[in-house]
Amino acid sequence: MKQPDCIAKLINKFASLPGVGLKTAQRFAYRVIDMSQSEVDDFCEALADVKSKIHLCAECGNFTENEVCDICLKRDKSVICVVAYPKDVLALDKGGSFKGVYHVLHGTLSPLEGRGADDLNIKSLIKRLDGVKEVIMATNPDVEGEATAAYIARLIKPFGIKVTRLAQGISMGSDIEYADEITLERALEGRTEIN
Ligand SMILES: [Zn+2]
Incomplete structure (x- = not known):
């Protein structure tokens, strides 16, 4: 069965992280689907924050x-x-x-x-x-x-x-x-x- 595109895309994103295999990436993606909207928003914010706020001492x-x-x-x-x-x-x-x-x-x-x-x-x-x-x-x-x-x-x-x-x-x-x-x-x- 083919995964819906946006799930496949999220799995690929997780699988691109160091130490994350396909199985784990799938578990992560399905966990995101189970999250509440505010949990997902917090997650996105945490990702965006490290990118925008962190720099080198x-x-x-x-x-x-x-x-x-x-x-x-x-x-x-x-x-x-x-x-x-x-x-x-x-x-x-x-x-x-x-x-x-x-x-x-x-x-x-x-x-x-x-x-x-x-x-x-x-x-x-x-x-x-x-x-x-x-x-x-x-x-x-x-x-x-x-x-x-x-x-x-x-x-x-x-x-x-x-x-x-x-x-x-x-x-x-x-x-x-x-x-x-x-x-x-x-x-x-x-x-x-x-x-
Ligand atoms: Zn320092």
């Missing part, structure tokens, strides 16, 4: 509704933890023991995909190094993440600032995004200096 590049994000406003700016993506801030900050600020690169260096240093949020990192005691490189422990950490460490060293790397524990090739908070806390605590 002027200091760290993380997502925020304000000019500068809450973490940059309230926390210790002498320690900066550099991550590839906003979702990594979420993962690393869950444990709650890190009191410093973050810096989001929005990617890693990738010669294969043609992504160089100018494509990443690196210039604004160099601009905020005044008064910084330590920069922690918290990119993923894969080839691109390691290359990015080494590249930025070389850029920062001449400023006389200590540059460290998350301890092993997150296994090679795995994502910070999926590591549990205890593993991430340990990786932060056991960080070692990049020489």
Whole structure:
């Protein structure tokens, strides 16, 4: 049986999301049909709001509704933890023991995909190094993440600032995004200096 067009369209939209297969997309679509009108309106509003209200923090590049994000406003700016993506801030900050600020690169260096240093949020990192005691490189422990950490460490060293790397524990090739908070806390605590 052919689905009515607008149901098929909604299923396709859901199925285009990361990690959502066709079965799940169908369940989502049928759930929307069961929603009340106000539930659907709220849903649409939430989608439109993240698009219109969220932009990048002027200091760290993380997502925020304000000019500068809450973490940059309230926390210790002498320690900066550099991550590839906003979702990594979420993962690393869950444990709650890190009191410093973050810096989001929005990617890693990738010669294969043609992504160089100018494509990443690196210039604004160099601009905020005044008064910084330590920069922690918290990119993923894969080839691109390691290359990015080494590249930025070389850029920062001449400023006389200590540059460290998350301890092993997150296994090679795995994502910070999926590591549990205890593993991430340990990786932060056991960080070692990049020489
Ligand atoms: Zn910020």
